[in-house]
Amino acid sequence: MITLNVNxxxxxxxxxxxxxxxxVLRNDLxxxxxxxxxxxxxxxxxxxxxDGEAVYSCLTPILLLQGRAIKTLEGLGSAERPGxxxxxxxxxQAAQCGYCIPGMIMRAxxxxxxxxxxxxxxxRAHMNPGLCRCGTHIRILRAVHRASKTMQGAIPGGKRA
Amino acid sequence: MExxxxxxxxxALIGALAVAIGxxxxxxxxxxxxxTASPSSPPDATYDPTLIAKGAWLAAIGNCxxxxxxxxxxxxxxxxxxxxxxGTIYATNITPDPETGIGRWSRSDFxxxxxxxxxxxxxxxxxAFPYDHFTHVADEDVNAIYAFLMTRDPVRAQTPxxxxxxxxxxxxxxxxxxxxxxxxxxxxxxxxxxxxxxxLVDGLAHCxxxxxxxxxxxxxxxxxxxxxxxxxxxxAPALNETSPAPSxxxxxxxxxxxRTGFSAGHGTAAGTMAPVAHNLxxxxxxxxxxxxxxxxxxxxxSTGARATAAGNAPGGPGAAxxxxxxxxxxxxxxxxxxxxxxxxxxxxxxxxxxRRGIALDLSTSVTDTTPANLIRVTLDGIHPREGEKGxxxxxxxxxxxxxxxxxxxxxxxxxxxxxxxxQDVGGEVARxxxxxxxxxxxxx
Numbered sequence: 001m002i003t004l005n006v007n008x009x010x011x012x013x014x015x016x017x018x019x020x021x022x023x024v025l026r027n028d029l030x031x032x033x034x035x036x037x038x039x040x041x042x043x044x045x046x047x048x049x050x051d052g053e054a055v056y057s058c059l060t061p062i063l064l065l066q067g068r069a070i071k072t073l074e075g076l077g078s079a080e081r082p083g084x085x086x087x088x089x090x091x092x093q094a095a096q097c098g099y100c101i102p103g104m105i106m107r108a109x110x111x112x113x114x115x116x117x118x119x120x121x122x123x124r125a126h127m128n129p130g131l132c133r134c135g136t137h138i139r140i141l142r143a144v145h146r147a148s149k150t151m152q153g154a155i156p157g158g159k160r161a
Numbered sequence: 162m163e164x165x166x167x168x169x170x171x172x173a174l175i176g177a178l179a180v181a182i183g184x185x186x187x188x189x190x191x192x193x194x195x196x197t198a199s200p201s202s203p204p205d206a207t208y209d210p211t212l213i214a215k216g217a218w219l220a221a222i223g224n225c226x227x228x229x230x231x232x233x234x235x236x237x238x239x240x241x242x243x244x245x246x247x248g249t250i251y252a253t254n255i256t257p258d259p260e261t262g263i264g265r266w267s268r269s270d271f272x273x274x275x276x277x278x279x280x281x282x283x284x285x286x287x288x289a290f291p292y293d294h295f296t297h298v299a300d301e302d303v304n305a306i307y308a309f310l311m312t313r314d315p316v317r318a319q320t321p322x323x324x325x326x327x328x329x330x331x332x333x334x335x336x337x338x339x340x341x342x343x344x345x346x347x348x349x350x351x352x353x354x355x356x357x358x359x360x361l362v363d364g365l366a367h368c369x370x371x372x373x374x375x376x377x378x379x380x381x382x383x384x385x386x387x388x389x390x391x392x393x394x395x396x397a398p399a400l401n402e403t404s405p406a407p408s409x410x411x412x413x414x415x416x417x418x419x420r421t422g423f424s425a426g427h428g429t430a431a432g433t434m435a436p437v438a439h440n441l442x443x444x445x446x447x448x449x450x451x452x453x454x455x456x457x458x459x460x461x462x463s464t465g466a467r468a469t470a471a472g473n474a475p476g477g478p479g480a481a482x483x484x485x486x487x488x489x490x491x492x493x494x495x496x497x498x499x500x501x502x503x504x505x506x507x508x509x510x511x512x513x514x515x516r517r518g519i520a521l522d523l524s525t526s527v528t529d530t531t532p533a534n535l536i537r538v539t540l541d542g543i544h545p546r547e548g549e550k551g552x553x554x555x556x557x558x559x560x561x562x563x564x565x566x567x568x569x570x571x572x573x574x575x576x577x578x579x580x581x582x583x584q585d586v587g588g589e590v591a592r593x594x595x596x597x598x599x600x601x602x603x604x605x
Binding site for chain 2: 001018040054061063068121129
């Protein structure tokens with residue numbers, strides 16, 4: 001048994017230590033936010049946070065994650081009560097097909113927790129590993145800028161008037 | 162008695178230093194260093210297109226764009242910060258902008274800067290600009306580079322002031338000690354290709370700037386030419402007979418590596434070598450082949466770790482052993498800080514048993530003198546140049562914590578490097594994990 005701390009809750013997982021975190025999240029813990037994209041750490045759809053850093057859950061074995069703080073999309077808010085970054089993505093309508101968006105949000109969350117007011121260059125450099133084949137990058141950038149402002153109280157969150 | 166010795170040595174040193182600096186000051190504006198050009202000598206607009214094209218690939222061999230371009234900045238517009246033990250130097254704007262670039266430089270000003278390390282105003286240039294190598298470049302090649310640079314788009318971008326402790330006049334002393342001006346004498350014992358390769362390697366390509374160790378004054382150690390050095394935190398492996406490459410580099414492998422950034426028998430050009438390979442992809446193959454011929458000859462029958470590792474190369478007697486170590490071998494859950502277990506669960510999926518990642522037995526990163534490259538590639542991965550295809554390894558910075566990264570590196574060294582343990586893996590991990598803060602000042 002391996003104990004994983006996901007979104008502040010401890011979970012006892014009965015799985016091979018070599019199992020990638022993504023499969024445990026989706027199949028055992030029923031946390032389906034993180035998506036399987038390429039399985040090679042090249043697209044970013046599976047991105048979650050571990051100890052504050054963006055990590056590809058598809059190639060991180062759970063062996064490495066005992067005692068570490070894992071945060072997934074579900075840890076930021078719910079459909080009923082989205083967190084500030086999720087709300088910013090909704091406000092900017094930053095999703096088209098939406099498959100990459102959970103990974104994009106988690107990668108952006110890691111940036112904003114470390115650097116609450118990133119510059120456009122810093123956001124672009126940090127978000128670079130995330131692929132979006134629909135091409136919503138400009139809206140994703142806007143959403144991260146918006147979240148940076150709402151999280152600091154500079155503008156109110158919620159739908160645009 | 163012993164206590165009086167330092168009190169005698171220190172004034173003597175101060176005195177010697179004062180004399181040296183005074184000498185240097187006198188040398189700073191030597192009469193012959195006055196600009197050879199009229200105050201404004203606009204470049205000749207009628208360059209031969211063939212000369213410009215030749216200048217383009219020569220500039221690529223010189224890797225000019227890598228230093229003279231800030232991250233996300235305009236090409237050749239300068240502003241890239243070069244961190245040295247003596248302070249931070251900003252690469253200058255070498256576009257033909259008359260105010261902030263080299264637009265007013267005459268051909269002879271440019272030739273003198275390349276071969277003697279003096280700017281248009283007659284000031285010594287810091288040897289971060291590798292004129293200790295460029296001094297060997299033939300006038301006609303420098304002229305072609307001049308024609309190429311002078312026909313680029315001018316970019317108005319003021320180069321930021323250097324933040325460096327060494328005054329420019331002191332550079333005269335450095336030059337007196339370490340600048341060996343003039344062309345290289347061809348070595349009759351070797352063929353034309355070897356001599357062409359040496360001309361490029363020692364001259365324009367300035368390979369030794371990274372691949373040769375430096376002394377306390379920042380000069381390359383002449384007796385340890387190409388014996389391995391450092392480049393912005395990366396280890397530049399030895400390219401001489403002390404090469405740590407696990408298997409012998411052939412000329413063909415070097416050509417492939419230098420022109421595509423990848424050799425199936427050795428791995429990927431990462432870190433500060435990646436832009437070098439990208440530049441060489443634009444250079445006529447015959448020139449890259451000459452470089453490869455010379456480097457392969459310098460490595461010769463090198464004394465690296467290859468003797469022990471060669472047996473594990475594909476087809477070698479140890480090859481079967483890798484497949485037995487696949488990711489299917491069960492791992493115990495309490496082995497989270499065991500290098501072998503981490504390798505099998507996190508790395509073997511790609512690197513083991515001849516899968517898509519290179520077998521680590523072949524990688525110089527596990528046999529080199531320091532773990533710098535292995536740690537950096539593990540943390541940040543390998544990524545193709547923006548918008549281009551190429552080898553890719555994902556970053557493991559967030560996945561591995563410090564208690565896992567260090568044992569993994571130690572394991573890879575022993576298991577695949579077949580070499581004695583590295584000293585201070587923990588210290589190198591700490592250095593590599595320090596956040597990279599670009600000091601570049603890009604043009605807008």
